[in-house]
Amino acid sequence: MPVVETKDLLDRKFDVCFTHGDINGNGFLEAADALALAARIATYLGESMGSPKTLKLFQAFENFWNHVTIKMDTDNDGKISPREWRKGLRKALAEDPNGYKEGSRPVAEAIFTICDRDNDGTLEQSEFAKFHEAFGCTSANSQLAFQHLDTDGDGTLTVEELLNAWHEYYTSDDPNARGNWLFGDAWDETVAIGKATR
Numbered sequence: 001m002p003v004v005e006t007k008d009l010l011d012r013k014f015d016v017c018f019t020h021g022d023i024n025g026n027g028f029l030e031a032a033d034a035l036a037l038a039a040r041i042a043t044y045l046g047e048s049m050g051s052p053k054t055l056k057l058f059q060a061f062e063n064f065w066n067h068v069t070i071k072m073d074t075d076n077d078g079k080i081s082p083r084e085w086r087k088g089l090r091k092a093l094a095e096d097p098n099g100y101k102e103g104s105r106p107v108a109e110a111i112f113t114i115c116d117r118d119n120d121g122t123l124e125q126s127e128f129a130k131f132h133e134a135f136g137c138t139s140a141n142s143q144l145a146f147q148h149l150d151t152d153g154d155g156t157l158t159v160e161e162l163l164n165a166w167h168e169y170y171t172s173d174d175p176n177a178r179g180n181w182l183f184g185d186a187w188d189e190t191v192a193i194g195k196a197t198r
């Protein structure tokens with residue numbers, strides 16, 4: 001599904017994520033997409049399907065999906081339309097900003113853990129690049145993302161740097177927020193392709 005033309009930064013970022021998540025490309029987010037995305041991340045990171053890191057990722061995605069359908073599937077058809085996604089994210093933030101931040105933490109932590117290939121508690125650029133690859137990001141966008149998210153410039157991302165970026169991505173309409181760069185340039189036309197390269 002092509003990203004809808006929008007001038008609003010927050011909607012644009014929501015749409016980019018929607019396109020990344022709509023793995024089967026049918027224009028809706030469903031449980032099958034959530035599972036496929038988790039499997040794709042594990043595959044690109046070179047993690048086996050039964051490993052503790054993969055199981056943690058699947059669990060986090062499943063919980064996230066269950067939560068999302070309860071909150072966002074307002075017409076109860078078992079899938080999330082782009083409109084439900086945009087409205088649901090804004091509503092959740094407005095109603096319970098702390099819950100919103102904590103709700104995204106398990107997914108972000110599970111992603112951080114599976115990306116940390118050498119288990120040193122930080123993400124190097126090469127580790128983060130594999131995560132981006134799973135979303136079909138170009139390496140140029142992946143490098144841009146890393147440069148902006150590595151707030152202290154030490155060449156690694158901590159879990160807090162990633163969580164803060166994640167949170168800003170989903171909540172901030174400030175054009176200068178670092179989290180806007182989670183997947184690279186949010187306005188780049190290739191950022192939302194959402195297609196795997198293998």
Ligand SMILES: [Ca+2]
Pocket residue numbers: 021022023024025026027028029030033
């Ligand atoms: Ca879909």
Ligand SMILES: [Ca+2]
Pocket residue numbers: 072073074075076077078079080081084
């Ligand atoms: Ca729906």
Ligand SMILES: [Ca+2]
Pocket residue numbers: 116117118119120121122123124127
């Ligand atoms: Ca590492």
